[in-house]
Amino acid sequence: MSAGKKAIAEIEHGKLAPGEILKKFEDGALAVRVLGNPKVQELWDRIIHNRPNCTDVAESSGWKDFFKNGIFTFARNHYKKSTDFGDTHRFERGNFGHVARKMATYYDFKTKEMAYFPPELFNDDNEEARLSQETLKLAWDLAMEINQSSKLENDHDPSQYTVAVEFLKYPDSYQQYQDVLDHVIGGSSWKRIGMKLDYARSLGRGPFAIRFIRDLFAWCFYLPILRTIVNKLNSFFDKRPVDQLEEDRELIGPGHFDGARHLTLLASDRDVMRTDAFDGEKWHELALSTDNFLVFPGGVYNGSPAVKPTLHRYSIAKETPLVNVKSSNITMVLAIATREMFDVRANS
Numbered sequence: 001m002s003a004g005k006k007a008i009a010e011i012e013h014g015k016l017a018p019g020e021i022l023k024k025f026e027d028g029a030l031a032v033r034v035l036g037n038p039k040v041q042e043l044w045d046r047i048i049h050n051r052p053n054c055t056d057v058a059e060s061s062g063w064k065d066f067f068k069n070g071i072f073t074f075a076r077n078h079y080k081k082s083t084d085f086g087d088t089h090r091f092e093r094g095n096f097g098h099v100a101r102k103m104a105t106y107y108d109f110k111t112k113e114m115a116y117f118p119p120e121l122f123n124d125d126n127e128e129a130r131l132s133q134e135t136l137k138l139a140w141d142l143a144m145e146i147n148q149s150s151k152l153e154n155d156h157d158p159s160q161y162t163v164a165v166e167f168l169k170y171p172d173s174y175q176q177y178q179d180v181l182d183h184v185i186g187g188s189s190w191k192r193i194g195m196k197l198d199y200a201r202s203l204g205r206g207p208f209a210i211r212f213i214r215d216l217f218a219w220c221f222y223l224p225i226l227r228t229i230v231n232k233l234n235s236f237f238d239k240r241p242v243d244q245l246e247e248d249r250e251l252i253g254p255g256h257f258d259g260a261r262h263l264t265l266l267a268s269d270r271d272v273m274r275t276d277a278f279d280g281e282k283w284h285e286l287a288l289s290t291d292n293f294l295v296f297p298g299g300v301y302n303g304s305p306a307v308k309p310t311l312h313r314y315s316i317a318k319e320t321p322l323v324n325v326k327s328s329n330i331t332m333v334l335a336i337a338t339r340e341m342f343d344v345r346a347n348s
């Protein structure tokens with residue numbers, strides 16, 4: 001990144017005119033922090049805390065602490081082997097480390113109501129865990145205000161989009177992360193081998209990322225002589241930057257782009273987790289809070305001459321910081337994608 005360019009730009013929510021966020025991305029910003037809108041904190045409070053003044057509370061205990069539901073309820077909310085909707089847990093060393101609840105919503109211009117998917121989510125005791133129309137509309141309005149600012153004038157049609165509302169719970173400590181990995185693997189040697197192979201598969205680049213060849217690559221990765229050969233070949237295709245992370249942290253999600261999304265909006269309360277973005281030379285921490293959104297472009301910008309998707313990674317501290325008030329290590333994500341993409345994923 002050249003001198004004078006800001007890795008993380010800022011804009012007041014009141015100045016979100018068409019093209020304003022786009023301009024900052026075109027100027028080389030990896031992410032834009034949108035400041036000064038109390039509605040972001042309100043959305044956080046509604047979804048994460050179920051504050052008593054929010055109508056969701058009257059309907060159910062909402063999404064608060066969904067990850068404390070029993071395993072049978074958790075499995076009930078799992079959606080068709082997908083990690084895009086419902087309740088999901090992903091723990092793979094170096095790749096994933098969170099539980100999540102995910103729902104997609106969009107404004108139905110015919111019924112004038114917020115449509116949402118999946119149609120049902122449950123908490124324990126068969127209690128339906130609904131987000132109210134008011135909460136979904138709040139998420140939608142915030143996302144669309146930010147989205148139109150990432151487009152040029154007259155280039156934003158809200159009927160083309162969906163917003164995924166996601167609640168990600170990360171471990172509260174490195175030890176907790178280790179415990180879950182151990183639990184997932186259990187006493188089974190086969191699971192242990194399976195996890196190792198999954199990890200190796202995720203490292204495949206170029207032809208080694210192609211189905212079946214990727215499996216062969218993963219097996220070779222653990223064979224003494226072949227490992228050196230395939231690693232050398234793989235590094236030839238690896239165009240990602242080297243993940244140079246401090247000794248006292250561990251990657252929980254390696255550098256990646258947010259696939260088929262237009263924009264990712266993040267708010268978070270955290271102390272052991274960190275998100276970084278790469279500018280082509282070095283990593284920059286994306287500091288997050290619960291009262292504003294940090295916004296960055298996703299994979300749909302691939303091929304765009306002026307805006308590049310933001311490469312980002314997640315890491316966890318190996319030492320838990322000694323602080324008086326512990327953070328929840330919860331992240332709220334609003335992910336903006338096309339209706340077309342939603343239809344494909346919801347119907348697959």
Ligand SMILES: [Fe+2]
Binds near residue numbers: 256257258312
């Ligand atoms: Fe991501």
